[in-house]
Amino acid sequence: MPKILNAKTVHDYNAYVGHADQHPLVSVIDYAALPPIRHSRTRFSVYALFLRDDCLEDLTYGCSKYDYREGTLICVSPGQIGGVEDNGEVFRIEGWALLFSPELLHGTPLAARMKEFTFFAYQVNEALHMTAEERATLIALMKQIQEELCRHPDVHQRTILVAYIELILNFCLRFYERQFATRKSSNHDVLARFETLLHDYYKEGRHLSGGLPGVGWCAEQLCMSANYFGDLVKRETGQTAGEHIRRMVIDLAKEQLMDGQPVSTVAYDLGFDYPQHMTRLFKKEVGCTPNEYRMQV
Template sequence: MSKILKIRNVSDYSHYLGHADRHPLVSVIDYAKVSPIRHSLNNYGVYGIFFHDEADIDLAYGCGKYDYKKGTVICVAPGQIGGKEDNGEQVMLTGWALLFHPDILHGAPLEKTIKNYSFFDYRVNEALHMTDEEHDIFVSLMQQIRDELQKRHDELQDTIIVGYIELVLNFCQRFYNRQFITRKLENSDILMKFDSLLRNYFEEKKQLSLGIPTVQYCADKLCMSSNYFGDMIKKATGDTASNYIRQYVIQRVKNELASGASITQVADELGFEYPQHLSRMFKKLEGLTPSEYCDRLSKS
């Protein structure tokens, strides 16, 4: 039976590491100050942003393992499980952790917008690899939050801390955007695999039992979280993954119509539940109905 550390509050993790918190809802931990530490497999009830400078450990998160080397950031959200089960081994870590309870966001704009930071749902093998400059920015932000937490609490402190948290998240987003760009070659390889996956899906007639392919299906087959996959496709093509799938399907619709098949036959063949669904998607993407498209074909 796995021994899981339940982190309902930031203090649960701090107590485990022997770190004293200054705030009930926010914790900034400098791993160098609490090392050596024992591993823990954590069930999170809080948000966490973890980065280690250098460590030789395998961490399990969701369905993937991650070999932590130098300068990697992992973000977790309430309801997720991650880390490594305590096996009695002690490890020396340098790096930082920022944990914050959802309650600190109450009433702040970030309470509503935090769901837009899709990297909280990335898999562990989709972690952010920092450049030296990015690493220094993170360290500087952690030190500033820690310094603020050590000040006497006043009515503005929580607002200032939430401002810092938002800044950390925006830098995470910027650095991920940079990573998507620097991994363009890898991304173009994924695009080719995406195209090949769609082609095989229809050639193997999976649409007849599963319907039109979904982003989740494609991401799973390419061993990615749907969020990371969607963000990567958006960066690579300027379009959403779901739109990319729709465009692919519509191209197949046009090919079938051009070969003389009826709209009903095409809808059946390509996995649409009803011909109206095909017509609606076609009109939305092409600006005309399949019937109008067929009329045009017959006149050309």
């Protein structure tokens, strides 16, 4: 089995790349100041943002491999595995990194906000490709954190470090919004394939064994992470991917109800486990029960 580096702490990753510790819970790394290192696949127990200025082939994320271009920001959350298998060669990383432990956020407002930063669960091929201005903004903020880490610790330092990190994450949200906006044509293609996927799911009878189509399944079929796919659909349509699926299922239910089929038959035919599940969803989405709907139209 290939060896995996366990970065349980900020120190573990610092030691791997040869960077001196400045704080037990935070690290800012300018790779230009470090010696070459060997490749490694790494399991992270900390948050990490890697601003890579080099081109690297065969970068792995989970069980998949990707190529990425220079000027890329890759975001990693605890529990994820990434990197390149050790082939015995050494290489020089170009770019910057920010790592911080979840412990740093305990008891802070940012801890409750972390679920908003869905890009931490994006795949590497969904990483942020930054403009020169965006890149400069992030590096400037990392340098500010670096300067703070060089100061003598006091009662305010943790608050200041968390504030800088939150600011960086907010900028990442803005930059991803820009990236979604500049990829509208490809996004529309994804939405069209999403619609086709849903219709084919029922046309081919997959619901008879698989039940209702889920967001995760749809994302996998479209070769995307669930988070990226969900964010794309939300930004393009104003609806979540789950809402989009439910709307289509309710439209199919309406068609079958008007054909005179019993509610239980319609429910099982659409992949619901129980008729009452469809009735609850139908009332939530339409405002009335299936039987009431049939009487109104």
